[in-house]
Amino acid sequence: MRKPRKLPTLHEVAKRAGVGTTTVSRVINGVEHVEPQTLARVERAIKELGYLPNHAARVLKGHRTRTVGLVVPSIADPFFSSCAEVLQGIARRHECLLIVMATHNEKSMERDAVNTLMQHRVDGFIIAPSDSESGELCSLLMRASVPIVALDRPVAGAVVPSVVADNFVGAQHATRHLIAHGYKKIACLTGEMNLFTIRERVRGYQAAMAAANLKVLLHTSIHDYASCENAIAKMLRQPGSLDAVFTLKNSTTVDAFQALLQLRVPVPQKVAIIGYDDFQLAGTVRPAITVVQQPIQELAQTAGQLLFRHLNGAAVSAKPAPTGTQKPVVLKTSLLIRESCGCRPNQP
Amino acid sequence: MRKPRKLPTLHEVAKRAGVGTTTVSRVINGVEHVEPQTLARVERAIKELGYLPNHAARVLKGHRTRTVGLVVPSIADPFFSSCAEVLQGIARRHECLLIVMATHNEKSMERDAVNTLMQHRVDGFIIAPSDSESGELCSLLMRASVPIVALDRPVAGAVVPSVVADNFVGAQHATRHLIAHGYKKIACLTGEMNLFTIRERVRGYQAAMAAANLKVLLHTSIHDYASCENAIAKMLRQPGSLDAVFTLKNSTTVDAFQALLQLRVPVPQKVAIIGYDDFQLAGTVRPAITVVQQPIQELAQTAGQLLFRHLNGAAVSAKPAPTGTQKPVVLKTSLLIRESCGCRPNQP
DNA sequence: CTGGTCTCCGGAAACGTTACCAACCGGGTA
DNA sequence: TACCCGGTTGGTAACGTTTCCGGAGACCAG
Numbered sequence: 001m002r003k004p005r006k007l008p009t010l011h012e013v014a015k016r017a018g019v020g021t022t023t024v025s026r027v028i029n030g031v032e033h034v035e036p037q038t039l040a041r042v043e044r045a046i047k048e049l050g051y052l053p054n055h056a057a058r059v060l061k062g063h064r065t066r067t068v069g070l071v072v073p074s075i076a077d078p079f080f081s082s083c084a085e086v087l088q089g090i091a092r093r094h095e096c097l098l099i100v101m102a103t104h105n106e107k108s109m110e111r112d113a114v115n116t117l118m119q120h121r122v123d124g125f126i127i128a129p130s131d132s133e134s135g136e137l138c139s140l141l142m143r144a145s146v147p148i149v150a151l152d153r154p155v156a157g158a159v160v161p162s163v164v165a166d167n168f169v170g171a172q173h174a175t176r177h178l179i180a181h182g183y184k185k186i187a188c189l190t191g192e193m194n195l196f197t198i199r200e201r202v203r204g205y206q207a208a209m210a211a212a213n214l215k216v217l218l219h220t221s222i223h224d225y226a227s228c229e230n231a232i233a234k235m236l237r238q239p240g241s242l243d244a245v246f247t248l249k250n251s252t253t254v255d256a257f258q259a260l261l262q263l264r265v266p267v268p269q270k271v272a273i274i275g276y277d278d279f280q281l282a283g284t285v286r287p288a289i290t291v292v293q294q295p296i297q298e299l300a301q302t303a304g305q306l307l308f309r310h311l312n313g314a315a316v317s318a319k320p321a322p323t324g325t326q327k328p329v330v331l332k333t334s335l336l337i338r339e340s341c342g343c344r345p346n347q348p
Numbered sequence: 349m350r351k352p353r354k355l356p357t358l359h360e361v362a363k364r365a366g367v368g369t370t371t372v373s374r375v376i377n378g379v380e381h382v383e384p385q386t387l388a389r390v391e392r393a394i395k396e397l398g399y400l401p402n403h404a405a406r407v408l409k410g411h412r413t414r415t416v417g418l419v420v421p422s423i424a425d426p427f428f429s430s431c432a433e434v435l436q437g438i439a440r441r442h443e444c445l446l447i448v449m450a451t452h453n454e455k456s457m458e459r460d461a462v463n464t465l466m467q468h469r470v471d472g473f474i475i476a477p478s479d480s481e482s483g484e485l486c487s488l489l490m491r492a493s494v495p496i497v498a499l500d501r502p503v504a505g506a507v508v509p510s511v512v513a514d515n516f517v518g519a520q521h522a523t524r525h526l527i528a529h530g531y532k533k534i535a536c537l538t539g540e541m542n543l544f545t546i547r548e549r550v551r552g553y554q555a556a557m558a559a560a561n562l563k564v565l566l567h568t569s570i571h572d573y574a575s576c577e578n579a580i581a582k583m584l585r586q587p588g589s590l591d592a593v594f595t596l597k598n599s600t601t602v603d604a605f606q607a608l609l610q611l612r613v614p615v616p617q618k619v620a621i622i623g624y625d626d627f628q629l630a631g632t633v634r635p636a637i638t639v640v641q642q643p644i645q646e647l648a649q650t651a652g653q654l655l656f657r658h659l660n661g662a663a664v665s666a667k668p669a670p671t672g673t674q675k676p677v678v679l680k681t682s683l684l685i686r687e688s689c690g691c692r693p694n695q696p
Numbered sequence: 697c698t699g700g701t702c703t704c705c706g707g708a709a710a711c712g713t714t715a716c717c718a719a720c721c722g723g724g725t726a
Numbered sequence: 727t728a729c730c731c732g733g734t735t736g737g738t739a740a741c742g743t744t745t746c747c748g749g750a751g752a753c754c755a756g
Contacts, residue, residue, distance in 0.1 A: 055469065056469065060741090060742080100423075280629070369714090404712080408712080
């Protein structure tokens with residue numbers, strides 16, 4: 001019962017136009033040396049038949065698929081969906097199709113995604129690797145010599161070029177800012193510690209605290225609103241044990257802020273807060289929330305540029321970098337100062 | 349200089365395993381009638397060579413691509429990226445690949461997207477049509493008889509099944525709620541009026557206002573924060589000319605809310621506000637914002653189910669629906685009552 | 697008139713896979 | 727012995743393109 005799939009082929013166009021298949025092929029590829037008259041005939045036939053070239057057949061013959069894959073933890077996450085949007089634009093400009101796959105930070109899904117993409121013979125990869133899964137990536141790289149660039153997180157045993165934000169400095173800067181305000185009991189609410197970015201941010205926080213001789217207050221098991229409110233309430237129970245909160249993840253920032261409001265803690269008079277990653281309404285809410293802002297657009301943009309430079313430019317040799325291991329491209333973050341850190345709107 | 353692209357083929361696997369290509373094909377397709385011993389040999393060869401089937405070649409032979417396309421205005425938009433996430437999950441469950449394309453509500457990009465997807469011979473489409481562009485869709489439908497389902501907005505001269513939210517009732521309900529609170533000067537800040545969803549919401553607003561004998565206050569040219577604040581400030585200048593604001597789009601809600609705060613207008617004591625579409629922090633902000641909540645998950649889910657039912661189930665005949673035109677599936681919205689409409693947390 | 701260089705065109709061989717068909721091999725049955 | 731049959735195999739023709747190669751004219755110089 002499954003017959004209908006039958007689009008016109010190049011042969012049918014050729015027959016209808018009374019020319020050979022080669023000529024039709026030349027026309028759809030915009031090759032010159034075709035008489036204007038025959039060209040018109042062919043174009044008419046194409047239009048009349050509603051012909052659309054069969055991508056699979058083209059790929060099978062010529063070797064490029066004009067397709068690149070993007071592998072990210074989630075499409076719904078604002079950070080990665082922004083990246084996807086930017087990258088799709090870049091791909092479009094290079095007449096490429098972008099295929100986005102979500103891994104939910106699971107190894108098996110990541111493997112699946114890469115596999116699927118390889119079966120589709122994508123010309124290149126951009127991937128936000130779920131940590132320490134680079135073995136497979138590298139083997140794929142060598143085997144197929146398909147260009148890969150890592151986004152947001154470097155690949156562990158990395159010989160692949162990567163573009164990341166400066167998580168360490170970003171977190172360090174934010175923590176120092178709180179310290180400069182005179183806060184001493186600064187708690188850090190992390191996200192999943194198995195993520196490279198989170199670990200870097202923790203390191204930055206720790207470095208700043210250590211440099212100021214302050215005690216590190218790390219909470220690594222916050223995963224939803226309840227646990228967040230719980231942790232904060234617990235700290236508040238002993239007076240003077242909490243000055244400020246530094247949250248390392250978007251959703252945690254929101255949770256913590258909401259918890260502080262819920263617990264009727266004046267922000268920032270009693271407890272200040274800085275979050276990592278900007279979000280919608282962070283500036284609208286009262287008090288407006290100070291955050292570390294990531295250069296999302298630039299991150300995606302440079303990753304895309306890097307990939308397409310490899311794709312169009314010089315051949316990808318077996319040794320991608322003459323220097324050995326690739327230095328990752330590190331992009332600066334910036335502290336977006338609003339009110340929740342204790343600053344007045346127009347004052348540092 | 350572009351040599352390297354050379355993955356092992358089925359032939360090479362066959363040669364290495366000392367069997368025919370047919371046998372290898374049987375193995376990778378999990379067909380029975382293969383002796384355990386040869387199966388093992390083949391599987392070993394596959395592993396050793398790192399063989400991955402060439403999707404293009406498979407497609408060229410058998411006719412299904414196990415690929416579906418999703419065409420939406422934007423990937424970065426939370427509404428559509430949530431849809432994409434859900435749909436990708438469904439596709440995965442059906443062993444299909446989802447390809448997402450953004451149109452930015454431009455006709456040309458929509459045409460491009462559909463074209464590209466057709467060249468890739470996707471098995472089916474889910475599309476949020478940028479209005480009144482259904483001519484092409486229909487022609488494609490008939491020509492190629494590839495299943496399409498419309499998401500969020502119906503196709504104009506629709507013979508294609510569609511899944512939409514009840515924008516009319518949603519807006520009507522919200523407006524009535526404001527009216528019930530005693531507000532009389534209720535302004536409606538629309539989004540792009542060429543979008544079906546927005547027009548429906550406007551209709552709902554108008555219906556509710558008319559039923560209560562109230563004057564319609566429509567603002568159709570709000571497109572950013574400045575114009576939003578401007579419009580509100582202008583209305584406030586004449587005392588008693590603004591009771592409440594009903595915003596029809598996510599970003600407009602945020603802008604309007606921010607403008608009211610900026611203008612030091614007590615919300616909801618002086619001016620109430622209800623927005624269309626929920627968003628992060630809508631419940632955290634003070635006052636918490638009442639919104640019309642759309643059934644995003646269900647929208648995507650039923651669209652996906654509809655598509656895959658067509659794909660797997662009965663053949664898609666030339667006349668998709670025996671009844672003629674397709675009735676769209678309409679999903680209920682709900683009014684998420686918080687504070688900005690004038691309600692106290694636990695009171696209607 | 698011959699030979700060479702253009703321009704325009706078409707035949708046919710790939711590309712990597714699947715599906716059809718035939719073949720082989722045991723062994724059970726007449 | 728002749729026959730058939732079910733479980734295993736392999737050869738080979740497609741699928742719709744692109745590309746190589748060669749042919750047919752047209753034109754010009756020697």
